[in-house]
Amino acid sequence: MPISADFTSIYNRDWEIDFTQCAPNGMMKYTDLCNIIQLTAGYHAELGGISFTEMQQFSQAWVLSRMRVEINRLPKWKETVTVRTWIVSLENSRSVRALEVYANGEKIVGCETYWAVFNTDIRRPEALALPHEHYVKYAEQFSTAERVRKIMLFETVKTVKKHKVVVSDLDIVNHVNNVKYLEWCLDTIDSQILLHSRIEAFEMNFMKELTLGEEVLIEEMKTDNNPVFSISRDGKSCFALELQLKA
Structure with missing residues (x-):
């Protein structure tokens, strides 16, 4: 789809934590935390016209190469959290995306992700075929104390x-x-x-x-x-x- 009228370079999405996402201690599972982080990145890509659907016109998809998650505390059952995301860099076939999770205005999780553009036919990385100049890149705005490595x-x-x-x-x-x-x-x-x-x-x-x-x-x-x-x-x-x- 085209770039949404609601598109912004920094994107926020709210998530209510339900029981299926929680461990027996009532805290969110680490795997489900990663899921909402990546889903938020996906929604932001969709609003900005660089989602899986658009990329498949060129037999391309985003694949995750590296990910670092730093946790002050986990979200908990029935809590509503906000995931915030922005792009740090996007050049050729590589992109770094930052994400943060907030609860009641407090940052509880920081995450940095490193993505590659992947050709789903030849199963190899290649330069992104879609325009992305409308995304502001925040080259000095990081979400974690340590970078992905x-x-x-x-x-x-x-x-x-x-x-x-x-x-x-x-x-x-x-x-x-x-x-x-x-x-x-x-x-x-x-x-x-x-x-x-x-x-x-x-x-x-x-x-x-x-x-x-x-x-x-x-x-x-x-x-x-x-x-x-x-x-x-x-x-x-x-x-x-x-x-x-x-x-």
Whole structure:
């Protein structure tokens, strides 16, 4: 669709947290937090004419490459939160987008995401085919204390789980949805870390796509404090996750 009359370069969207998005402690699941963050980015792209629908005219889609989330506290059941987003940079095939989550005017979550334009026919990155000059880029306005970065993986790993990709893992681009990688890893850790909301930040790197029927290993790297996970296929890492835990 064309650029909406309601388009602004900084976009806000309200979300009411329902019970399906919450863990037994009444706090929002980390995976559902990532979902509303990415859905807000999607709505902003739609208003600005660079959404999945428009991009598919050129066989293109946005795919997430890196994501960092810093959490002061999680949203909770029945709370209405506001997700705010803007573009930090957008050049050729790459874009950095910032997002923040507010509750009662207080910032409770910061997130930085790094996206690539992906050709869905040849499965390769390429320059965005759509105009984006109407988006103001806020090159010095960041949402996190630390920027997205590459996670360093270790040679010594322990396989904690095996998984075969099923239909419910897939999204509209016909590959595993990025939140699924996070879900697979979090399902392997001590439940008390999740139920006591001990994750204060996490970093994710998406390196290779996964498709239906592929078999992967979920691996953990032992560290002194912050757990690091890798999801690999045929000996090659497809995803990395680093958790930063509260003491």
